Amino acid sequence: MDTPKGYKYAAIEGNLKYSGRLDLALIVSETPCVAAGTFTANKFQAAPVLVAKELVETSSRVQGVMINAGSANACTGEEGIANCKRSLELVTSRLGLTPDAILPASTGVIGLQFDMKKWEAAAPVLAEAVGKHTGDDFAKAIMTTDTFPKKASRSITVDGKTVTIAGMAKGAGMICPNMATMLGTVITDAKIDAAMWKRIVKTGVDSSFNCVSVDGDTSTNDCVLALANGASGASITEATEAEFQQAVTAIMRELSYQLVQDGEGATKVMQIMVSGAKNDAEADQVARTVGHSPLVKTAIYGKDANWGRIVAAIGRSGAEFEANDVQLTMCGIELFKNSQPTDADFDTLLKPYLEKRDILIDIVLGNGEGKAELFASDLTHEYININADYRS
């Protein structure tokens, strides 16, 4: 992974909930950063979401991100917020930083209060470890039911200088971000104005993390936190914004794809493209109804060309369209139009494609301008294994 200049990492076994695995991670920039963030649309926002949101809006001294796995610190009331702030103090004080310098994020079980004795023991170890680890270690430490760490990076040249952007994310379950994914961190050494950075992060998230779904469940903790510390010496201006945006979005899309690919128990990535809708919102509604349908997901898992389930999902999506205008193409094979199946021998034609990981589902609803795209995983035995006893 390419690493932006001026950041240090720590990734430790904090023993906050689990033993014998990394569960506490920190990125610290050597200098204050321009911070941006997008946060879950869930009405029950976790304590770290509330705290990070406020810091992104008010603090001019942000220079790090701390993430713990094991406990989400969500649905924990005032006590949860106090615990979150205390956990930040325990770490910032040891790094010579003010308490508003680190953005928090948490993932894990909802409804448990932090065990602060464990945090008091872990904080000095974490602070001590800063600089001893890498971005790859950070990506590993934030995993929960993930089977591989998600990371992506890219360097571009701006004004003759190299600007690097890196992203690390965790996901797997409770994924259907509406605003942000589970936990994503994007860092860069570009020098950039706060308003521009916020705009770039929002634009990137809208066409990446907000277009993926594992199980339709938007978490209480979803967030993407983004830092820019300027260490490259290269400034992003209006002239270079587009190129920079492209790189940031590309990294976010790479991470998002990895999230779906590693969706709990997933074996497939459906890429659902909807066009011709009345508007984008209705196209999105259709894409999500198809992508969340347990019957579609299990058919794809079973490598079954049972496309009728897709059409049925389109039909119950609530979007407005003429049934007769709808066209369904799967992996390049036209299957349904004019309200009836095409002549394609779809079982034979689709068979080789259904063996692959990526399944392209192309839905045309009519002549409208609305379109949407969604990456969604399948629904498998392993998903049930993981979620029927996640807490135990």
Added chain:
Amino acid sequence: MDTPKGYKYAAIEGNLKYSGRLDLALIVSETPCVAAGTFTANKFQAAPVLVAKELVETSSRVQGVMINAGSANACTGEEGIANCKRSLELVTSRLGLTPDAILPASTGVIGLQFDMKKWEAAAPVLAEAVGKHTGDDFAKAIMTTDTFPKKASRSITVDGKTVTIAGMAKGAGMICPNMATMLGTVITDAKIDAAMWKRIVKTGVDSSFNCVSVDGDTSTNDCVLALANGASGASITEATEAEFQQAVTAIMRELSYQLVQDGEGATKVMQIMVSGAKNDAEADQVARTVGHSPLVKTAIYGKDANWGRIVAAIGRSGAEFEANDVQLTMCGIELFKNSQPTDADFDTLLKPYLEKRDILIDIVLGNGEGKAELFASDLTHEYININADYRS
């Protein structure tokens, strides 16, 4: 099962798709009936849905219901409608009835055209069998992935005469009716006016079939067809409507419960009660978001008191409420209020309840008048087994 007077049944191995199992069923009344029906809200309504809907509206000679399993005759265009009508003619002509006398319903794979040669062979056998079978046989013949036949019946006394109502349904997967369930048939020997019968059927469906969910997938074929032949000699009047309504609703609720209980792979029935919402629609939205959440469904399957997943689902439902007003009670144990967990030792307290089949989830959103109820199944390994290779 109590059986209303004046109906005859046939349930045969039609060999329409499967061999060696009942797949074609018919109820015929000795005299013309008052017919009512509720039909799927899916935009792609199957051919039999379109045909039955028209017959319910226009025909005064309805006196039967014919159901086939194996092919849904959905997404089959004009050819599908022609095949549906032809299948009715093949049977009505042999029974001395006009072609508009039988309401059709189909269940099975979407997107396949009927094999009319098989229908030509099956129709005489079906007509010949009328009167040789029972309502129980009918309920068996309409099963697809169902593991037991769904039926309910009840008799009440009206004007000193016995009126009997019986219901038969099939379901299991693709169940989240919005208008009707997969296939339900309700017959009675009451004498009743068409407008009243339609009203009673709609009212019953709204608080029964429309309140159940297995997988959130509303089928292209959902319908409830209802016949009243008057053979009991007892008339339902305004004075006795309420009592009759109660009996009809009770039967529909019994059938609905059976549908969830026999949801594909289901081991649990969640009864989700939402109150205090801004209005009924928002309460329903919350109930459905919780009832469809794969994470909630798998936790219930795993007998895991992981109530945070329920709160997270409430939070992403899109309903309006103050997070601080929300209260969650499960199986009588108060778990969450004032934005934080109660002091209950919920793991210990809930353990015995989570072993049971029926799981009561009680959600209070605030002080509004809106309320809703939903029966939903869990999500299990067996659901995946069934749906990953349903077609094969």
